[in-house]
Amino acid sequence: QINVLQAKKKFEILDAMLSFMHAQFTFFQQGYSLLHELDPYMKKLATELDQLVIDSAVEKREMEHKHALIQQRSLPSPQDFSYDDSKVEFNVDAPNGVVMEGYLFKRASNAFKTWNRRRWFSIQNSQLVYQKKLKDVLTVVVEDLRLCTVKPCEDIERRFCFEVVSPTKSCMLQADSEKLRQAWIQAVQASIASAYRESPDCFYIE
Numbered sequence: 001q002i003n004v005l006q007a008k009k010k011f012e013i014l015d016a017m018l019s020f021m022h023a024q025f026t027f028f029q030q031g032y033s034l035l036h037e038l039d040p041y042m043k044k045l046a047t048e049l050d051q052l053v054i055d056s057a058v059e060k061r062e063m064e065h066k067h068a069l070i071q072q073r074s075l076p077s078p079q080d081f082s083y084d085d086s087k088v089e090f091n092v093d094a095p096n097g098v099v100m101e102g103y104l105f106k107r108a109s110n111a112f113k114t115w116n117r118r119r120w121f122s123i124q125n126s127q128l129v130y131q132k133k134l135k136d137v138l139t140v141v142v143e144d145l146r147l148c149t150v151k152p153c154e155d156i157e158r159r160f161c162f163e164v165v166s167p168t169k170s171c172m173l174q175a176d177s178e179k180l181r182q183a184w185i186q187a188v189q190a191s192i193a194s195a196y197r198e199s200p201d202c203f204y205i206e
């Protein structure tokens with residue numbers, strides 16, 4: 001029986017191996033037949049891909065050239081950004097009383113000195129106020145600008161910052177560019193001067 005099993009094992013193993021090789025041959029032959037139909041499409045796609053690479057390189061070079069031209073035309077210094085002049089103008093005699101308005105970052109007055117998200121600030125009626133959203137009520141930061149001073153701040157972790165200091169507190173703000181920071185500082189100073197001109201007697205009496 002052992003001899004019979006030994007002789008039987010030889011051709012059974014060989015038969016299993018041959019079946020496995022046939023299965024592998026059939027699998028890859030079917031795969032080749034299916035993918036061979038895609039050969040023209042793959043060649044066409046490769047040609048289109050080469051053209052896309054060339055077009056992308058040309059577009060990148062053009063965009064870099066445009067970016068360089070924009071920087072040369074609109075940036076007086078490396079730290080400044082491009083802004084419309086209309087965004088940095090202020091008017092102390094504006095009919096609606098709003099001297100200047102725009103987005104600023106505000107540093108919290110807590111012990112952690114964290115920075116809040118951008119708020120919509122405005123200078124109006126000799127006050128510095130802001131809104132979190134368009135329809136929110138105004139939050140007064142400084143009640144009377146005549147009692148305040150304003151100065152740029154360079155020795156902190158953020159750029160384009162300035163500080164509005166009142167007798168009771170100070171408010172650290174950050175503009176989006178050096179041009180905007182200077183505009184806000186000048187707007188606060190102009191509002192202070194305008195408020196003194198409008199009601200000097202009442203202020204001194206108080």
